[in-house]
Amino acid sequence: MNRVETAALLAAIGSVDSRVRRQLGDPQAAHALIDTWHEALADIPATTPGGWDIGRAARSYYEQAGDNSARYWAIDPHHVMARWADYRHAAIADHTDPVPPVDPDHEAAWRRALAARRAAVMTGQAPPARARELGAGGPAPALADTLSGVGRRIPPEAAALLAAAGVGRRRHERPEIAAVPCRYDRCRARRGQPCRAPSGRLLRDVHATRKDDYAATLTAPAPQHTGATP
Ligand SMILES: [Zn+2]
Structure with a gap:
C-alpha cells in the first residue's frame, strides 16, 4: 500500500475506533501514525484478485467473537500483518501449478514460469489456480461412456475377437499358444x-x-x- 492508501485505511479504522480517531485528529500524531503503518504495511496490497481486502482484514480485528482485545487495545499493524500471512498461506496451499505457457523442453524457462506464478500468488498479484477441483472425481456420468472409448484404435467388439485369437497380448497372457509345441529348429519348446x-x-x-x-x-x-446325427 502507498501512503495515501494507508491513510485511507486508518481513516476507515477511525470510523469504528475512537482511539484511532482521536490520534488522527491531531496533525502531528496523525503523521506519526500514518508513517508507522505505512512502514509496516508497505508490502501488503490493499486488495488482490484472489479476494484479499485490507479494510475487511482490519475490520475483522473488531469483530472477533469471544476475543476482548479490541476493547483494551486499538488495532496495530501486526494484526493486519497476521491476517495477510494467513491469506497468503491459504492462497499458496490452494494453488496448483498450472501448465506454464512455455516450451516444456526448455527446463529453465519452465521452472522460472512456475516460480513466477507462485510468487504472484504469494504476493497477491494473481489468484490461486484451483486445478484440483477440475481433476477430482473423474468425468461427468453422462460423458463416461463416450470417454471410455477415447484413445482406443480398435473398437471393443473387434478387440474381443482379436483377443480370443491371441492377437495383441503378450506371451504370458496367452498360454493357449503354448498348447502347441514349437517346431522352430533352434527352439523346440515343448507343449506348455x-x-x-x-x-x-x-x-x-x-x-x-x-x-x-x-x-x-x-x-x-x-x-x-461319434454316434450322433444332427
Ligand atoms: Zn519357439
Missing part, C-alpha cells in the same frame, strides 16, 4: 513351455511357426461327434 532364443533367453513372444501352428488348430474343422 515358453519359446527361447538360441542363447536360452526367454522370449516375450513365440516363434512365428508356433503361431501358425496354433492358428491352424483354431481353423481346423471341429472333431465330429
